[in-house]
Amino acid sequence: MSAVIFPKIIFKTRRWMDDYSSDDMRYGDLTESQLRNDFRLSDISAHVDPWRLTSFRASPQRQSLFYSPSVIQEKITPARCASLLFDEFRQLARMFSFYGPYQHVIGEMITHMQKNSGIPFRSSSLDAALREQIMSDSRKNNSYNTIKDVLRKNIDWQSGALKTKFIYEVENAIKYTTLPKFIRFKDVINGLSITVHDTCATHITIDSLAINNSRYRATVTYNVQDHFGLDKHDIRSRVFYQFRLFRLWFYLQRSQQFGYRPFMTNMQATVEITGGRDEKI
Structure with missing residues (x-):
């Protein structure tokens, strides 16, 4: 039998x-002056002015070729303002999530933020998306292929056992692989780029390993975590700042007036890795 006892964690980023100390997990920590002056957040919403708690809409008067319709401003409560901002948040998110089986997830995550519990978010759709990404990753140096290659090289085929040096070699090899991330072009429109995009932490565990004759079968579980929150670097990025969606998101999360809590997004996928003695990647 192998000296390696399963299940065994073989890699950690x-x-x-659960790093709640990171900047993107802060909320309600910035004043109006900081948001306006340090982060240039004056144009936040197309429908409300959250600073003055007013909503605005075009008046129903007859339009003219020479005059634009006037704008009606109405005082609203903080609760009503937050509700309108979250509705706009969901609407704006559609430009990044309008195709494929995962497009609904961003709406669920925005609603989860609106509930303001801060508890981690789980979705069977994100679990499925993670598994699909692992299995369809065409990059040769992806983690799946790396684990498969190191496994094959460290099996003592005569004894049918795994060499003890496997743990060191596989952990070291995975450091230089491409871990599962949603950074493909299709992720920009299917909702995965805005919901997860990059990931914060990844743990990979071999749950079981069976070696029979010249074949092996391993069950491997990926636990991946991301933060649904924005840090100061995000909003200062030219790419993020140009989109109203991110300015609105940052305001809802970081303003002292609202301070909606970000949360952890947890994903899990279990895959099988099979191969033979003479098989090569």
């Missing part, structure tokens, strides 16, 4: 799970 340097960034740890």
Whole structure:
């Protein structure tokens, strides 16, 4: 029998799970002056002015070729303002999520933020998306192929056992692989780029390993975590700042007036890795 006892965690990213101390997990920590002056957040919403708690809409008067319709401003409560901002948040998110089986997830995550519990978010759709990404990743140096290659090289086929050096070699090899991330072009329109995009922490575990004759079968579980929140670097990025969606998101999360809590997004996928003694990647 192998000296390696399963289940066995074979890889952990340097960034740890459940890191609530990171800047993107802060909320309600910035004043109006900081948001306006340090982050240039004056144009936040197309429908409300959250600073003055007013909504605005065009008046129903007859339009003219020479005059634009006047704008009606109405005082609203903080609760009504937040509700309108979250409705706009969901509407704006559609430009990044309008195709494929995962397009609904961003709406669920925005609603989860609106509930303001801060508890981690799980979705069977995101679990499925993670598994699909692992299995369809065409990059040769992806983690799946790396684990498969290191496994094959470290099996003692005569004894049918796994060499003890496997743990060191596979952990070291995975460091240089491409871990599962949603950064493909199709992720920009299917909702995965805006919901997850990059990931914060990844743990990979071999649950079981069976070696029979010249074949092996391993069950491997990926636990991946991301933060649904924005940090100061995000909003200062030219790419993020140009979109009203991110300015609105940052305001809802970081303003002292509202301070809606970000949360952890947890994903899990279990895959099988099979191969033979003479098989090569």
